[in-house]
Structures are given as structure tokens and as C-alpha cells.
Amino acid sequence: MIKIIFSDIDGTFLRDSKSPPDLHVAAIKSVIARGLKFVFVSARMPEAIYPITDALNIAHTPVISYGGGLVLTEREEIIFDKKISADDTRNVLAELKHWTDITPNYYTGRRWFAEEIDSRVQVEMNITGATAEVASFDGLLRENILPNKILIMCEPPTCAEMERVLGEKFPTLNVVRSSTFLLEIMDKTVSKATGINALLNHYGLTIDEAVAFGDNYNDAEMLKLIPQSVAMGNAPDAVKKMAAAVTDTNEAGGIYTYLAKIGVIAP
Numbered sequence: 001m002i003k004i005i006f007s008d009i010d011g012t013f014l015r016d017s018k019s020p021p022d023l024h025v026a027a028i029k030s031v032i033a034r035g036l037k038f039v040f041v042s043a044r045m046p047e048a049i050y051p052i053t054d055a056l057n058i059a060h061t062p063v064i065s066y067g068g069g070l071v072l073t074e075r076e077e078i079i080f081d082k083k084i085s086a087d088d089t090r091n092v093l094a095e096l097k098h099w100t101d102i103t104p105n106y107y108t109g110r111r112w113f114a115e116e117i118d119s120r121v122q123v124e125m126n127i128t129g130a131t132a133e134v135a136s137f138d139g140l141l142r143e144n145i146l147p148n149k150i151l152i153m154c155e156p157p158t159c160a161e162m163e164r165v166l167g168e169k170f171p172t173l174n175v176v177r178s179s180t181f182l183l184e185i186m187d188k189t190v191s192k193a194t195g196i197n198a199l200l201n202h203y204g205l206t207i208d209e210a211v212a213f214g215d216n217y218n219d220a221e222m223l224k225l226i227p228q229s230v231a232m233g234n235a236p237d238a239v240k241k242m243a244a245a246v247t248d249t250n251e252a253g254g255i256y257t258y259l260a261k262i263g264v265i266a267p
Helices: 023-031 051-054 086-096 119-128 137-142 156-169 192-201 217-226 237-242 254-263
Strands: 005-006 039-041 063-065 070-074 078-081 103-108 111-114 149-153 171-181 184-185 210-214 229-231
Touching: 005 192, 005 254, 023 039, 039 192, 063 192, 070 192, 078 192, 086 111, 086 149, 086 156, 103 119, 103 137, 119 237, 137 149, 156 171, 156 184, 156 229, 192 210, 192 217, 210 254, 217 229, 217 237, 229 237
Parallel strands: 005 039, 005 210, 039 063, 210 229
Antiparallel strands: 063 070, 070 078, 103 111, 103 149, 149 184, 171 184
């Protein structure tokens, strides 16, 4: 019996316009009304996830943020929190000085820091509804405020180069592009599967009581962990092959389609 639904956000729950299709709104409200848990699993910080539930006029759901690095219950209780080590943080920040025209971001817990609010940061604030604070990263490090994630905004060729160079220099970190112009750096042990296992253990649930929806390569660990995994119709073919099933696209309300098909919600 399905008791918990995990869903990626961008490209999965949200349309490409960053708003949810009506069918997904109906799906999440129906799931919650039945007393089941609906969990957003995303590289976003919590403050970039809660505006979605607020806009839907529903209570905060459990969230798995930073690709599994920070897990909160529906009461916003932190049950898992994995930071990048002080040494790795210090060394990454030093390496970033080798590049120009990049915008680093420092995410720790429920706070987002940038050393200046440039146009890239402003665009991200507009998209997510979260607000960046201005601070010196070196100063944060001196205060032992460590990041769950360092995010680099840059042009696509620079992003590809940084992924290769930093990935080789920091084997204890996960250095991966989440888009052509966004590079995410987190502890190597962090994945969406890590966050899901922490939440399942907290609620006393098993992977057989879950459904998971995703659309991209950073959903791979989640799709491989959950037996009833579902790739969106807009996912790359390689991602579809990782999942147990394929549903409609994010634009067409694929989450609703699949949950109705297996009887979790009424069609």
C-alpha cells in the first residue's frame, strides 16, 4: 500500500514555466486529503520549496533539500543535515578565485548567501521566491558556518570546464551541473536516495510503500532506490530506462496520471 509520494520539482511537479499544471495541484491536494505524505525532493533550499506549498494554500509538506543534504519534516524539524567539510569549503573557495565572470552562492541550512546581489542572483530570487543575503564567504567560514551546497552560476563553457576541473581536484565532493549554467557542489555522500532513506526511517516506512517521480539525471539515485519509480514523459531516454514506469510529461500532469492509474487518487 502506497503511503508516501516523492517528487522532484523542476521538470517534474512544475511545468517549464515554473508553475504547476492544474492536474498536479489536484494530485497533491488529493494525496494530502487522504492522509498520505507528499514530499518534494529537490536541489532547492527549503525557502525555495515552501513558496510552492504556500501558493497552493496547503500546509508545508516534508522536504528533501540540497539533493538530499537537508531533510525536514512537515513541522520543519531537521532530521538530516550534511554539510561540506571546513577544509573542502576553504579549498573550493580558493579555487573559485581562478575564474572570472562567475557568481558563487553559499547555501547553509535555510539561509542563502551571495557576496553581491548581481543579475544572476536576482533572476534566481525571482524564480524561487527565496531571498539571498549578502555576506563574505570567508567570513562565514571563519565563523564555522559551513555550506550544505555551493552553487556556481556562470556561462555554459565555464560551467563545463569547472565541472571537470573541480571534479578532478575534489574527489570527496559531488560536482555536477544541474543545468548548462548552474554547477552544484555538495558532499560526495549526499544524494536524493540519502535524504529519502532518512525520511523513510523517521516515519517508519519502507521503499515498497513509496512512489517516486523524477525527470533528470540528478534523480537517478532516487529512481533506482524506489521500486515503484516513475520517469516523466519529458525525461531523457536514459533516465526513463532507470525507472520502473514512464508517465505523461510535466506539462500534461504526469504525476496525476500515474497516481490515478494505480488507484492512489480517484481519476
